[in-house]
Amino acid sequence: MSVDADIVRKIGHLARIKLKEENLAGLADELNVILGFVEQLDEVDVSDVEPMTSVIPATLRTRKDEVTSGGYADKITSNAPLSEDNFFMVPKVVE
């Protein structure tokens, strides 16, 4: 499988990264080198192999469903590039 400039433009949008039109062809070449490299995996027979879900034998711990932390909206928003009254400020989303 390989990608071309159109697919790279589409992936760029999915990843929310603005790509310059003049860079698309070069990026497609770079991505194709990497995709070509990972294609080696096609040599491996993985029928009857379960995909790994956890690298160590572990089950997720559970705990009581209760509030354990919170009440510090000022700290949460303290690093925001734009905030007001402990709210994050973003460009208008709803008309």
Added chain:
Amino acid sequence: MSDLIKLSLADIQKGLKAKKFSASEVTSAYLNEIDAANPKLNAYVSIENEQALSMAKASDEKLAKGTGGALEGVPLGIKDLFATKGAHTQAGSHILDGFKPEYESFITNNLWQDGAVMLGKLNMDEFAMGSSNETSYYGAVINPHRASGSNKDLVPGGSSGGSATAVSAFLCAGATATDTGGSIRQPAAFTGTVGIKPTYGRCSRWGVVAFASSLDQAGPITRTVEDSALMLASMAGFDKLDSTSVDLAVPDFAAAVKRGVKGLRIGVPKEYRMDGMPDEIEKLWQQGLAWLKDEGAIIKDISLPHTKYALPAYYIVAPAEASSNLARYDGVKYGLRVNGDSIDEMYENTRAAGFGAEVQRRVLIGTYVLSAGYYDAYYVKAQKVRTLIKRDFENVFNDGIDAILTPATPSAAFGVNDQEMKADPVKMYLNDIFTVTVNMAGLPAIAVPAGKDKAGLPLGLQLIGKPFDEETLFAAGRVIERSAGLDFTPKKRW
């Protein structure tokens, strides 16, 4: 005071307890050396003079009373990936401009609880993506070592290049680092330092900026094996805030250092003998095996048949997880924002300006392999191969192997701005060929400096252990360190 900085972490610890010098003295000595060396080496992205001196003063008060923790007064460097309250934490990226966390990572909190002093934050490849520390927004880190008779700057390896350089050049007593595909062990090998990636789950990931969550694991880089044992003992431990943290007691790692290798079965995987590998690396490997044998270890040939598939599988799994983890950098919650006409355009502009070329490349690859129609062909396939890689290791351990010896890297440190690697991303990725299998299988592994190449550059050997058996790695690592008996002090030029 310049002799203080050359002491091992263990000797600083002893000297402080015996009141031969104060924490303020040793901290000042490191800060002075950082001022002298950093313009040339670029290891620190932020030097915390005031905080370091006030932490040292607090340690001196405790030491005077005979109290204090295991690392009381020991000055450390912290990789920029760890959240440190109120201090520079940007993962070597432009997109986290100005970010100062309101909280402390589990690991650094452990270190401060034990009395350690923070000197500053260490440079790294952006979001830990790189093998040469050249992808940092703060510029490349320079290896303190140079080939004999050469003035050419070499890379320290990556992504923990700032940590490795700072430890190698005596700019701290030890440093925190992280390893997703070799980011502790490869830079340790390139700089003549010791680095251990513990078993996945041994060190909490809470407060460590995420790259690939199923692979990321923190560990120390230090000048000696014993120092790594001392530092890891403080860093490790159960944390309920990390769902993959393992609730296991932390063993006495320092005691394990002295254990020796008598009767241990050391495996030698034939798949690690790569085509085109320099003779020097092969010779070093054989030498390492001879040292272990001389001390009573039993050497066995083994096979890990899926070794060659670890790196291609890694370059699906790691970018996939990265593309998901890095979705949080959107110009809203922290760091950089570049405005646009709509919220989508603001996201796209921010991420285009904030991420460097390598990070963008990996996010794009990750987004592609996770996109509709490709998920099974890439991600699920890679996770199946990962099961096979892990099974290879389980088979040899079940056959009675205690640890595996391999080279740490396929070469010594290479030049800054290497044109071949620049032209072909896969060439750069091949640096991690011996280290990445370990992350895919979640195992612990240590890189120990063991020799030098013709040009006098450090070379390392890697020991891979069973899950949660870091102790055997410290024991065998110490035997290699002691048998090599080499001085890895770089020639000073700052």
